[in-house]
Amino acid sequence: MGNFIEIVVSDNATNTQKGRLLENLGKELLSILQYDVLEEVRITAMEVDLLAKHLISGETIFVECKAHQNNLSADVLTKLLGNVFFKGVSSGWLFTTGPLGKDAKGFREEWSQKVPEDRRKLNIYTSDKLVDLLISSGKICNPIALPKDKKYTYAEENTLIISEYGRFWAIKVLHVSAGVPYGVILYDAENSKLIIDKDVINSVSKLQTSLNDLEFIVTELNDESKLLTEELTEELSNIAIVTGGDQWADYRPSRPRDFIGREDLLRDIFKYFNSVVENETNTRLLAIKAPSGWGKSSALLKLVSKSKSKRYKTKFFVHAVDVRAATSRRYGELSLLSCINSAVEKGFIAKPSEEIIINSVTNPLSSKGLAEILQSLRDENKVLILCFDQFEEIFSKNELADLFESIRKLAIAIDSARENIILGFAWKTDGTTPTDHPAYYMWQSLSDRRREFQLPTFTPKEINKALSIFSKELGQSLNPSLKKYLIDHCQGYPWLLKKLCIHVHSLIKNGIEQNEIMGKGLDIESLFERDLSELSSSEQACLRKIANESPADFFKVDQDFGSETVHALLNRRLIIRKAHKLILYWDIFKDYVLTGSVPRITITYIPQGNLNKYNNLLQLLLNQKEMNLSDIAKNLKISIKASENLIRDMVMFGNVTRQGERIILLQETENEAINKVYSFFNSHILLKTLVTQYGDGFGVTFQEFEKTFINLYKESQFSQKTFGVYINRVINWFLGLNIIRVSHGQITYLSEKIPMPKQILIPNGRIAVSARIQPFLGAAPPERILELITKIEHGTDNEEELKNLGLRNAVTVLKSLGIAIKQIDTIKLVNLDDDYKLTIAEKVIETQTIQLIVHYIKEQRTAPSSGEVGTMVAKLLNKEWKDASKTRTGLALLKWHKWATEVIKEKNSATMI
Structure with missing residues (x-):
């Protein structure tokens, strides 16, 4: 005692x-x-x-x-x-x-x-x-001699309360089957008399003691004791073990055999478990953190499964409970008791000679039975791990506010004891817990006491593995186009991949061919809307009720809507029962039911084609509206595979829908189509990450841009060459959409949207990783550029014919300045005003090489020689040019600088007049 x-x-x-x-x-x-x-x-x-x-x-x-x-x-x-x-x-x-x-x-x-x-x-x-x-000394009586009613079973510990109201023995009354106290009886500690004064009992019960989780019993009211034991029995039966789905196509947590990847995470968690065995850490709290739908519950189930493997079954016992089943503040200690009893029942630890009792949340390991278990765990180098899944779900329940404090006390007690027991929490990081909420305080106050493990998105390797399992479930190989579509659209989000695959699974089982599926850009809202569209009005009302009260009381919902409605939703897997509680299958779906909103998906997709090819295809589709894939390949003079990649881009951008071989443009005008692309790239993870790292309107070096890109896609394990190709491509898309500007070796984000041009711009020089930028070198003089523009305007626009006229270099210059694009075999002028000489002059002055001359003149107050210009450009490009090459390049650029400066000056003079 x-x-x-x-x-x-x-x-x-x-x-x-x-x-x-x-x-x-x-x-x-x-x-x-x-x-x-x-x-x-x-x-x-x-x-x-x-x-x-x-x-x-x-x-x-x-x-x-x-x-x-x-x-x-x-x-x-x-x-x-x-x-x-x-x-x-x-x-x-x-x-x-x-x-x-x-x-x-x-x-x-x-x-x-x-x-x-x-x-x-x-x-x-x-x-x-x-x-x-x-x-x-006789100051107080011995609790052994207190006149106790034999109808109660008493806990083995007694608490002496010293208060302003007097000194009392608080004797805990034990729930025999549950193994926890449920009530307290007060005695005067000086004269052994039973306290029956309700005012005294009420005053003492309001004091902040370790007994606050228990009911103070007035022994004259026998019915009260009976009611309390019945409530505790029900609470104990509500301890819900985390369970997975019955089959692959189930929205509940994945079965361990279907769990994909996260090997590093699991390895690190078991390494932490082992550090507890070896007494190499003082921490006894852990958290698995991730946004909704990233697989926290599935990871817990995998931990439970792995703990039963030959390697770990004699060392670790993982017990995961769902907090959404909680109905009172006692859920934490009852869950711990459930964990310990389960470990005993399954033979992980021997049953102690004394009863297993948790006396209080502040001192949960003090009973003799638990002391035996703790000694056994130490002697045998074993660890018990209790994990609370969906922990943040109870924030919405005001009646469970006391549970936060109860679990906080339990967590502090377990952590301070530093025994071979660990408490784990699965924590949703995209929740909206206000800073003044007690749960927020509880979580933050324990931050320096716990080990945190962040659940990542799926890597490309993990996505492919998941799709292999999906293919087996289908009983057929995935169509390569459909597989690419699923990879592109899931963006690495486990919940979205599962949602897409289950949708595809349903369509194929209903007789729809793979090549007829998923030919349109992702619309997450429509995926959730399908869940609701086939429900009756009563079922929809029931669903909203459960979402609003989640976790909702099963018996109350059943009474309000009828067993048939509830079981219809259960059979559709739209709701799940946890003990006496009902919840929706996903937090994300619950939010959709309540608000009609769906999660914003940050885009990770890297375009497979470049700007020129996209422009060519867009112009083709604007003329034809819809075409066969083979006709597209033929008109663009590219392979079927290259055409597939272009269509893949346009599907992701939201420009086209694909129906088998048929490609259909979704926008009426070129500007509408380009705005779709603009929106796509403004939601891209690369841009959002750069803004987070360097601020809105950021300016970064090429090295910083590359580093950010490589960090984001390091799990893809691209080769260095592939990284270079993708970085070039993304930069040029950003340039062409006026999202960034490149000047003086800096990439600057244009945070305020510039009015979109009629066509996507071809950037001023294509960016190359090795040389950082391929600048304007003036390969053709101004007069040849003006001659080329005149010929195109008069109908001579075939590229080969223009090259045969000696205008090859002029075509190259015009493209690099973003004034012309290639469409099929023709050269089309873009972004030219009526005063096209001024447009050309302004674009030339903004090029990096001409800016070298501008800055030289500003600093030296004299023009550089052709050799000096050539030397500066060679240094910029890290090239080992001969003197003749430097002189030739310098002369061409000086000529362009003089021409452009004179055109702009002449225009300014005319404006002033």
């Missing part, structure tokens, strides 16, 4: 009253031991430091009193010893009402091994010793 002390006062008591209560106990204990208090060094709400002198020997001691409920750390003992030496007293005494932590126990054990003279420097009086002193 254990005896504990709790010193408590009401919330409206003053600090002086709190200090006086603790001071009086300290003085009383010292007087029993023949000491007299000489000086009250400090009196606060939590501790009293006293200097006392023995009435016979004259020995002076320093006494520290600690009134607390949580485990005491060894720091208190080392500080006390420091004060002993600092003040020069004979010894230091600690009166502690709460339990010692593991490190404090270790310190006490180590200190007990010292020689007697040293041992006298420190004396520790824990609550049981303090109670013994009070009993032996």
